[in-house]
Amino acid sequence: xxxxxxxxxxxxxxxxxxxxxxxxxxxxxxxxxxxxxxxxxxxxxxxxxxxxxxxxxxxxxxxxxxxxxxxxxxxxxxxxxxxxxxxxxxxxxxxxxxxxxxxxxxxxxxxxxxxxxxxxxxxxxxxxxxxxxxxxxxxxxxxxxxxxxxxxxxxxxxxxxxxxxxxxxxxxxxxxxxxxxxxxxxxxxxxxxxxxxxxxxxxxxxxxxxxxxxxxxxxxxxxxxxxxxxxxxxxxxxxxxxxxxxxxxxxxxxxxxxxxxxxxxxxxxxxxxxxxxxxxxxxxxxxxxxxxxxxxxxxxxxxxxxxxxxxxxxxxxxxxxxxxxxxxxxxxxxxxxxxxxxxxxxxxxxxxxxxxxxxxxxxxxxxxxxxxxxxxxxxxxxxxxxxxxxxxxxxxxxxxxxxxxxxxxxxxxxxxxxxxxxxxxxxxxxxxxxxxxxxxxxxxxxxxxxxxxxxxxxxxxxxxxxxxxxxxxxxxxxxxxxxxxxxxxxxxxxxxxxxxxxxxxxxxxxxxxxxxxxxxxxxxxxxxxxxxxxxxxxxxxxxxxxxxxxxxxxxxxxxxxxxxxxxxxxxxxxxxxxxxxxxxxxxxxxxxxxxxxxxxxxxxxxxx
Numbered sequence: 001x002x003x004x005x006x007x008x009x010x011x012x013x014x015x016x017x018x019x020x021x022x023x024x025x026x027x028x029x030x031x032x033x034x035x036x037x038x039x040x041x042x043x044x045x046x047x048x049x050x051x052x053x054x055x056x057x058x059x060x061x062x063x064x065x066x067x068x069x070x071x072x073x074x075x076x077x078x079x080x081x082x083x084x085x086x087x088x089x090x091x092x093x094x095x096x097x098x099x100x101x102x103x104x105x106x107x108x109x110x111x112x113x114x115x116x117x118x119x120x121x122x123x124x125x126x127x128x129x130x131x132x133x134x135x136x137x138x139x140x141x142x143x144x145x146x147x148x149x150x151x152x153x154x155x156x157x158x159x160x161x162x163x164x165x166x167x168x169x170x171x172x173x174x175x176x177x178x179x180x181x182x183x184x185x186x187x188x189x190x191x192x193x194x195x196x197x198x199x200x201x202x203x204x205x206x207x208x209x210x211x212x213x214x215x216x217x218x219x220x221x222x223x224x225x226x227x228x229x230x231x232x233x234x235x236x237x238x239x240x241x242x243x244x245x246x247x248x249x250x251x252x253x254x255x256x257x258x259x260x261x262x263x264x265x266x267x268x269x270x271x272x273x274x275x276x277x278x279x280x281x282x283x284x285x286x287x288x289x290x291x292x293x294x295x296x297x298x299x300x301x302x303x304x305x306x307x308x309x310x311x312x313x314x315x316x317x318x319x320x321x322x323x324x325x326x327x328x329x330x331x332x333x334x335x336x337x338x339x340x341x342x343x344x345x346x347x348x349x350x351x352x353x354x355x356x357x358x359x360x361x362x363x364x365x366x367x368x369x370x371x372x373x374x375x376x377x378x379x380x381x382x383x384x385x386x387x388x389x390x391x392x393x394x395x396x397x398x399x400x401x402x403x404x405x406x407x408x409x410x411x412x413x414x415x416x417x418x419x420x421x422x423x424x425x426x427x428x429x430x431x432x433x434x435x436x437x438x439x440x441x442x443x444x445x446x447x448x449x450x451x452x453x454x455x456x457x458x459x460x461x462x463x464x465x466x467x468x469x470x471x472x473x474x475x476x477x478x479x480x481x482x483x484x485x486x487x488x489x490x491x492x493x494x495x496x497x498x499x500x501x502x503x504x505x506x507x508x509x510x511x512x513x514x515x516x517x518x519x520x521x522x523x524x525x526x527x528x529x530x531x532x533x534x535x536x537x538x539x540x541x542x543x544x545x546x547x548x549x550x551x552x553x554x555x556x557x558x559x560x561x562x563x564x565x566x567x568x569x570x571x572x573x574x575x576x577x578x579x580x581x582x583x584x585x586x587x588x589x590x591x592x593x594x595x596x597x598x599x600x601x602x603x604x605x606x607x608x
Contacts, residue, residue, distance in 0.1 A: 002072060002100075002192070004087075021072075025050065095164050100126075151225070184203075264405055301484070399485055458585075473522050478572075485581055499532040517583075
């Protein structure tokens, strides 16, 4: 949930650390700090709040000299946001400083042990036990102290360590939390995300769980848990720096909404050759697919809602049961999963802690796993049996947009691919649906172009205290993500309901002028949805309908309209969600919210 960065070279470290933290601020923005080795001492600077405050305090880094250092931007888990709880943390003797992303599950027992040994704790964090363990185990060899310390830790961690006795060295360790080493010329880096590295280098080493690295300006040495050298390949970072910048947009979220035609095109087109779908390394035969008796889609947050939307295409085309499960529930549910189950795991970051745990539990029960992720080399990508990258590019806004749409599109591709191989779909239907999938980038762009009035609608409705989203079948699945977007960034109470469930309790919450967003894009259920609109209208609600222009019946019922192109229902989610993303964005803007960094949220949920 936090962002960490480190640098060693011949340049002043602090300005580079601050620049990296700015790129990582979407991972946490409760507090921030840097520690820079200057001669035989470590200079520390920390603030509560945003990176801008740290820049001001350090005069953009000029007040913290030294060429080796580490930095951290925090999303609080243990201890409230404060200067004291901010990272980096110093050892009692001032020799070590550490930054940490993750959660140390056994920190209380370690804290009690260290306190009994005389170590003094300044913060409420779990991280501080690490720096005192380093001091306790240090006997002149920093690498050994890092390895011995890591062996005592239970939980997840990406660690960055500096020591005053090794002023040109960084030490890092990884376990179930992202950590990337950037390879430069006469300088080297580490970070929790490539976005902090691409301004300086395109070469990276992705550490695996249980690995450590000792980093100097000229050399990177990687070791396993026993301290044995490990040979690692250097990978090329394909994201460019412009992709991680706003490019003239007021917010990253708006930029990423507008990038969706390009992102979806990058997801779809490389996987379609002629009229054939190729799913990278997942080359299943018909016999392989016939062994699958059920599909379980598991994820958290928006990725879970992407699974809810994609489920309809998979189930309808393959004619096998598809269950969508919250990863945080699946991991503890004693699920009925075996070697006849295909588990599809969705995660933008590939580092979502609950999703990783659910994936491992399903694999333990014999299931094979297909991962759909955005980040190359992420934990989920490494441990799944097959991986499909969305190729959406960096997503900086905390509230996902293009991450969701590209995940949905890959589920569509999987459904069509498997249905064709299994003979569950005839050529006419296959070609028609494939043409629709290929046209999704243009259809998304058309949706963006045909809704210039959404800012005006946001100005009209932004003061509503509660908003209800209703729809049926595929429309209902899109409602879930639409409501989440609104509550995430505008802080309005927003809930999604299956429209047919209104009379089973929800309608008690409908009163005069209550805003109801009705999704009306599923033609087979249009008459049913119209009945639900009439129900809420009879109780004084105002209805904002999302539908296609040809739907004159809904136009006569709704108070306001938002239009999307007409798309077959099982493939409509990637188009329907676009106006709901825009509506959420402009409502949040009307309400003066911090759109890219909503309160209490962080981009990558790497802790339980």
